[in-house]
Amino acid sequence: MKKTNLLRVVSLTTVLALAAAAVSGCGKSNTASEHGSGVTLSDGESVYPVKSDDTLTVWVALNDQAKQNYTNMAETPFGKAWLEKTGVNIKFIHPTSGNVSEQFNLLTVSKDMPDVILYDWYNVSGGPQKYIDDGTILPLNDIIDKYSPNFKAYLEENPDVARAVKTDEGNYYVYPFIRGDEKLTVSCGPIVRKDILDEYGLKVPETIDEWYNTLKTCKEHGTATPLSFLFKFEKNGVFSGAYGCPNSFFLDDDGNVQYGPAQDSAKDYLAEMNKWYKEGLLDNNISSLEQTDIDSRFLTGDVVASIGYAGSSIGTYLTNEKNSNPSFNVEAAPNPVLKKGEKSDFGQKDNIYVPQNSAAITASCKNIELAARFLDYAYSEEGSLLLNFGIEGESYEMTEDGPVYTDLITNNPDGLTMSQALSHYMMLGSGPYVQNVQYIDQYYQYDQQKNALKIWSDTNAAAHKLPQTTFTSEESKSAATITNNLSTYVDEMWMKFITGIEPLDKFDEYQAQLKQLGLEEVLGYYDAALKRYNKRN
């Protein structure tokens, strides 16, 4: 009897203790956010470090490279310096990788969002204006005006950027990631195993015919799958671009919006790809590849041509093979064209404003001023150095030619690759700041990478790139449904045409089906959005 009583007492106290902990836990977090002292500064100026006891929560995907050594951005040397310099307490929340967009979608449905969310706010379904209208994120115009003098000054100096980072209604919605120079807007394109081509006496191919012959020769020499690449790159129009039919919306020579897959020339493109596929030049698993499948075979020489990045493909390959296989060489090839001597109209090219990892302030934010001041720091001269180069004396030295990375970054004593080391000391990849062009010259350590940048930049892609137009809330729902239906259908049909499951005689039917899915309607939306974009001031 005594035993049971004791048990009862113990379990009861445990329960009570747990409940009390839960209640007091909630209470604590509430008081902290509600009664924390605000920032006391007059509107115009910003003095860092800011004095505030408030803690902001920032939702941001942790860089994959940084993830190998750290679990939270606040633990990285960069994160520490960022918090110290700005004087703001930040709690970083990182989504698990792999399904960031699902987590984002669920996050924005909840009532209690983090104060700041770094995400691609431009491509969110419904468009950024919808998120402002729904009260998910705050329009930033007044906030920038009052609390973000650095960013405000940047926008005033760069009206083109200012036009791209707002909605048609004139609302700023993020602290954006900006490519500080045209040079930074190109990062990927076709790549070839130069050493293998040399061995077979081949030149780097320029035209589609040359590509065909090159791949064919490699095949004859026993290369298993000469060409293998992730098909999503055709959104940029690498091979399809040669035919003028990238798998996306683009501007034609007259400045009208067109849909690549609906062009008549797509038939020729698909016929050529089908030929490559049948002859075993194009990877027969093209519909279900992953980058790692390609990487490994590119290194072994089972694949001689692919599409990759100057950094994560060319750079990584060269570093990997430097010691084990000194003859290994990879070079960039120009985006292919049909006629020798022409320039491709397409190929990968970012807009100056890259929406990934741009920071929006949510409606749940308790201390808007603090969030604004914190984000504005990155656009100041000092902040820009921190986000691009890290900590002076540690990760970079200031020289006459500007900031230069130290050996800690370029030749890491612990054997970290440059991007791993960078990920500890800067906001690698993208983030709410202006990217400095001096970063890329140092990031691309190999000549092959620097050449790649030149070769891939030599296109007319800029003229055919759709600017960052936005749809109205009414347009966007129907536009999203139609574009999704279109792209699902196109992905499926292109694969079927290429693999020969559907004969190309069906191309007319396919074009008709695109019309049925609402192509005209969505082109109309794009047209209207483009007109509005051009009217923005």
Added chain:
Amino acid sequence: MRNVKNNISKPRYSKPFSVRLKADFRRNKELYLLLIPLIAFYIIFKYVPMYGSVIAFQDFSPRLGITGSDWVGFKNFIDFFSDKSFIRILKNTVIISFSSLIFCFPAPIIFALLMNELRSKIFTRSVQTITYLPHFISMVVICGLIRRFTVDTGFINDIIAFFGGTRSTMLNNPKLFVPIYIISEIWQGLGWGSIIYLAALTGVDQQLYEAAMIDGAGRWKQTLHVTIPAIMPTVVIMFILKIGNILNVGYEKIILLYNPLTYETADVISSFVYRKGLLEQNWGYSAAVGMFNSVINFILLIAANKLSKKYTETSLW
């Protein structure tokens, strides 16, 4: 199991229900206490969220909530029925469901019967353990394995090539998607699914076997006339439950295995709901599709139960 129906649907007690409940409660209050978490689970996770289904009739926006979003009547349903992919996903869902009913449902029963005939305890145990394993492996890993096995350089193709066939990545062939799905489903669920039948088998009265043996029945006849009738009620109950889930083809496995080449046979209602809801954030539309799915399942469940009651005298309620 055979008595389920008798106990529940034909009460033979004389005292009123409330009195009986009180008496029973006094006698078994600990058991009722244990029941609380379970009931709470169903209320919190199964019943409370049901009110959210009303967003199927709304142009739902999460920030405005259920009270603030616009009502659109049956627009979402009409959009779904007139969607280009409606016929296709419905067809695929039905094909995959019925194939899994035909092939995946009997597999554990047959397996359990075979296990029951084994005499070596150690062998039985090890076979059971091995067949349970796939059930505990995460779906992502399972699908990774399936992809590796069926790729043109994978081991299944090695076997095909050994016998002179041509290598091909099987998951790129729309015709092979359903067989791969079903076969892997059997592999995953065989051991785990057989547990309930093995349990039922242990409950069979040994005297029946002795009697059958005396009557001259061999192993096969014993199985046919003693074992199978004995586990039949379990089989029927499991079958009815399965019918209730018939259109629920899980989206995880589908989206991990399909690619643009196999959309035509692989895209099902749940993967469609996933794309519309989580990726396109078309919440209302997605809810309407999900609701359509549930209603069909509900009707099938009731019909199956009715039929079963009529013909086999075993039923859920």
